Amino acid sequence: MPPITLKELAAELGLSPTTVSRSLNGYPEVNEATRARVAQAAARHHYRPNTRAKALATGRAMAIGHIIPISTQHEIVNPIFADFIAGAGEVYSGAGYDMLLSLVADADQSRAYREIRAKGTVDGIILHGPKEDDSRIALLAELGLPFVVHGRATWAKVPYSWVDVNNTRAFQRATEFLLDLGHRRIALVNGLEFMDFAVRRRHGFEAAMAARGLVPDPALMVQGEMTEAQGAHAARAMLALPDPPTAFLCASLLSAMGVRREVEAHGLRLGRDVSIVTHDDELGYLRNGEEEPIFTATRSSVREAGRRCAAMLLGIIADPASAPRHEMLEAVLVVGRSTGPAPASQR
Amino acid sequence: MPPITLKELAAELGLSPTTVSRSLNGYPEVNEATRARVAQAAARHHYRPNTRAKALATGRAMAIGHIIPISTQHEIVNPIFADFIAGAGEVYSGAGYDMLLSLVADADQSRAYREIRAKGTVDGIILHGPKEDDSRIALLAELGLPFVVHGRATWAKVPYSWVDVNNTRAFQRATEFLLDLGHRRIALVNGLEFMDFAVRRRHGFEAAMAARGLVPDPALMVQGEMTEAQGAHAARAMLALPDPPTAFLCASLLSAMGVRREVEAHGLRLGRDVSIVTHDDELGYLRNGEEEPIFTATRSSVREAGRRCAAMLLGIIADPASAPRHEMLEAVLVVGRSTGPAPASQR
DNA sequence: AATCGCTCCCAAAGCGCTTTGGATGCCGCA
DNA sequence: TGCGGCATCCAAAGCGCTTTGGGAGCGATT
Structure with a gap:
């Protein structure tokens, strides 16, 4: 049984399609009594205007x-x-x-x-x-x-x-936070840097470093898909350096989780031996803790x-x-x- | 500048809308020469039939x-x-x-x-x-x-x-795999059990256990949102039991990652002291390793x-x-x- | 020369809705 | 009584497309 149409509805009410249409769309030139009748009949039949037709007529696709x-x-x-x-x-x-x-x-x-x-x-x-x-x-x-x-x-x-x-400011702020804690060897585990947001994040990081007269070590800057594996890979390589980072700045919770895994695998304690700050998009299925955040993070709900x-x-x-x-x-x-x-x- | 319409295209070609429509839609009753002309003109104007109108006329929304x-x-x-x-x-x-x-x-x-x-x-x-x-x-x-x-x-x-x-079989198979490895205390970290797939997974788990004459310990079965935190919570509680599980069966890679974190935090070695099998939906941003899988898993691409x-x-x-x-x-x-x-x- | 059968094309209706441009009836007012 | 004005309603066109039901033109057949 196909859905009811405007015309059918009008016929049943003994009205013209015009009047029914106007009535339903709240135009003034229709008697309140008939408007009520129309509304009632429409509700009874679960009438909904056909979107395709409406779109054609109005020129708006909705x-x-x-x-x-x-x-x-x-x-x-x-x-x-x-x-x-x-x-x-x-x-x-x-x-x-x-x-x-x-x-x-x-x-x-x-x-x-x-x-x-x-x-x-x-x-x-x-x-x-x-x-x-x-x-x-x-x-x-x-x-x-x-x-x-x-x-x-x-x-x-x-x-x-x-x-x-404001990705630039977020990462600048995060970097300053780490610098204030005394960190100097800070790693950036970034997203793919042809993405605009990733570039801005790097700029924020670099700006904060530069403001303290520091030049980021290229060996401590990686970019890639923001996955757990990426974080783990990056951390593994960097922690093996003669002068390993004491802090990581990550582009996503997944990357941060990868870094954490590798940090712990090295027998290092998070928040003591190594610090992590990450960006947190507040994804529904990837929460950064419940009340208290697990990771220190720049948080912004996507x-x-x-x-x-x-x-x-x-x-x-x-x-x-x-x-x-x-x-x-x-x-x-x-x-x-x-x-x-x-x-x-x-x- | 609004997109060109069928009528306009027809006018330009000196044809009727009918012919143009038929031509474009591959109907036989049109001369190949004119069909080519039409196709060419359509391409030149980047003509696309208006979906709303087409949907109205054909009754198919596409x-x-x-x-x-x-x-x-x-x-x-x-x-x-x-x-x-x-x-x-x-x-x-x-x-x-x-x-x-x-x-x-x-x-x-x-x-x-x-x-x-x-x-x-x-x-x-x-x-x-x-x-x-x-x-x-x-x-x-x-x-x-x-x-x-x-x-x-x-x-x-x-x-x-x-x-x-086949969730039932997948989890049955995974459970058998763990049983074959000698595990008896197997934990199930399941999804929410009003979801159909989660129920089936539990059934598969229970069936495999029953086939070996084992009754699952209710203390080793939890359900919840499949998040990293869930996995960590569950593992923490279970590893603190007097008789902790030697293996975990997880409903998702995220849960498994949470379990792994807690396992490692307890100083236990994955694959030695504690085993994990997880379901892996092969999500683009959550890969289970590259060539070699990190977790043993029941894998099925969503x-x-x-x-x-x-x-x-x-x-x-x-x-x-x-x-x-x-x-x-x-x-x-x-x-x-x-x-x-x-x-x-x-x- | 008349007819048939094709091929190729077109006019017009219709999809379900909105909207323009009236019609109709009824009131009050002069 | 006649007329303007208002409140209600409606007929018809149109949105851009498809599709039915022809209709012209032309070579082939009789």
Whole structure:
């Protein structure tokens, strides 16, 4: 049994489709009594306007597209993705929007965007995982479809809207925290440095070091996929150095867990012999402790970022003149049990 | 500049919309020469039929909906979600389908499904995270919208299509493996046991134990969110018992990592003093080692499951009579460095 | 020369909704 | 009595596409 249509509903009520439509959409030119009748009948039949038809008639798809890069070079499905989506989804469902996911390969981005535009399935787009130099932004700007970037692209040449965490400041702050504890040999276990956020984090780290007249040791800086294995690998190599680090700055909880494993495998005590500070995206399935944080961390909810991105995009769609908009989220530094003064021998 | 429409394209070519449409859709009644002309013009203008209009006209939305439960009781965004989506997404984009995500709260599932049906935005649905007794299945079956369940719901009273891993056998096999190594005190660190897969895993564990005349110790069985903290908590409590387990069977790599941490914190050596077997969903960002697995594990790619679910659903949409379909994926037992013979003192 | 059968194309209706531009009836007011 | 004004409602067009039901043109057949 197919769902009931507007026309059928109108027929049953002895009204015209026009009146029923207006009634349901809250237009004033309809008697309150009939409006009540209509509402009642609609509820009784679980009537919902067909989105496709509505979209065709209004020209608004009532859907937002999320474009997820499926890179061939680093074939990793982003762990923060689920949380971001959850945050954005809350906002969309509150506003009656659907969420459309497109996984597009790096190669045919250009074609993919045009298609999305031409197919008219979405009113706006959220762009994930911007690189330092990201060509997708110019492309989207040219297409004239509203969009918001989760993160930034340093070298983008056109204005665009974004929501980002202040990664530079977060890592600068974290580095200062370690420096204040007396650490000098600080390792950076970073994400892939063609990603914009990773570059900014490195800059923050370097800036804090430079402010104390320190030059980071290249042997203590690695980049890579932010996995447990990466953290373990990096820590293993670095702890074997003649002059090993006394502290690690990690880009993700997973990396930090890998570092911790290797630290403990070396018989070193976390927070005593070696300190770890990590960035914490507050992922639902990867919590940094319960009440008390395990790792000292720069904390910023990626779910909240999802909400902000979504809200911003809906705002831009409602009022295109308000673009470009920007929103900077500050990470907070929470102190856990993974940090302590640098060992005396190192001071 | 709005995208070009069929009518405009037709006008430019001096043809009727009918002919252009047929030409583009491969119908036979059009001259090959004109078909080429049309194709060329379409390519030049980057023409794509408007999906909303096409959907309205054909009655097919060319989109699949994924319904993600946003539970209030366990507010966890499923870590396997991103990988599943990636797998399904591959299949959809290959077939020209869009993917629609709906996050719906446990409370108003019923309303949500009806809406989705009535709004007509999708041609089929994939259901995630079935519980042992899941009312959503009967609901969807009643609505008459094609759907496939990722997993099963033991107490469902209606036939339905599913793709599932043989969780029972996987955990039975893993348990037998540990038993063969001489372990008798085996702990089960399970997922939440209102989830169907978790129940099956427990059954597999219990069956293997029973086959050797062993009764699992309730003190060695816990359930919970599959997080690192859960694994650590469980291991801490169990290792403090007068008669601690010599082996752990974990439901996820994260749990296993938590167990490992606690095991090592106790000064015990993994694979010597204590063994761990875990289930491994082969998540992109949570690999169980590179070539050689770190943990001995029952391995089954959730991404592949996503592909299978998607393919099955598209198959059902194309040929509704083929439903219900079922597909059982077998996990393979891969041996890593986390298991070894039970310590002699325990034999 | 008339008819048939193709091939190739088109006009028009329809998918379910919104929206423009009236119609209708009823009131009060001069 | 006549008319403007208001409150309610409706007919019809249109969103961009597919699809049904022809219709022209042309070579082949009789």
